[in-house]
Amino acid sequence: MKSISIKTHSQxxxxxxxxxxxxxxYESGIADGxxxxxxxxxxxxxxxxxxxxxxxxxxxxxxxxxIVLLRDNYLHMEGNSAAHIKSTLVGASEMVMxxxxxxxxxxxxxxxxxxxxxxxxxxxxxxxxxx
Ligand code: ZN
Numbered sequence: 001m002k003s004i005s006i007k008t009h010s011q012x013x014x015x016x017x018x019x020x021x022x023x024x025x026y027e028s029g030i031a032d033g034x035x036x037x038x039x040x041x042x043x044x045x046x047x048x049x050x051x052x053x054x055x056x057x058x059x060x061x062x063x064x065x066x067i068v069l070l071r072d073n074y075l076h077m078e079g080n081s082a083a084h085i086k087s088t089l090v091g092a093s094e095m096v097m098x099x100x101x102x103x104x105x106x107x108x109x110x111x112x113x114x115x116x117x118x119x120x121x122x123x124x125x126x127x128x129x130x131x
Contacts, residue, residue: 008118043083043117045090051110083117
């Protein structure tokens, strides 16, 4: 298993990690298989969406804020329940197929690390599996 360390610089952001995942796939030497990307945090997530127009991730962040209110008389005393809920909605892992050493993604797709309670130091675990 490999890992990536990432420092986020704002409370909410989505960081394109596609090239870092692709590099780990290249370094593994595995030409065909799958790569699993896992975020070991309860207030962050990973997702696949459009990487071409940066307005898309801004819209996603903005609309998630409307779905999950920052303050809503949450019981969790740490004060970051909205981030926990967004983490569960978006999810902690993604899986991408590998063909001829390359990630199989749609033309506009990219892999994003999602920060919902930054800024923080974060980790992402990556496992490349042959098959
Ligand atoms: Zn918390």
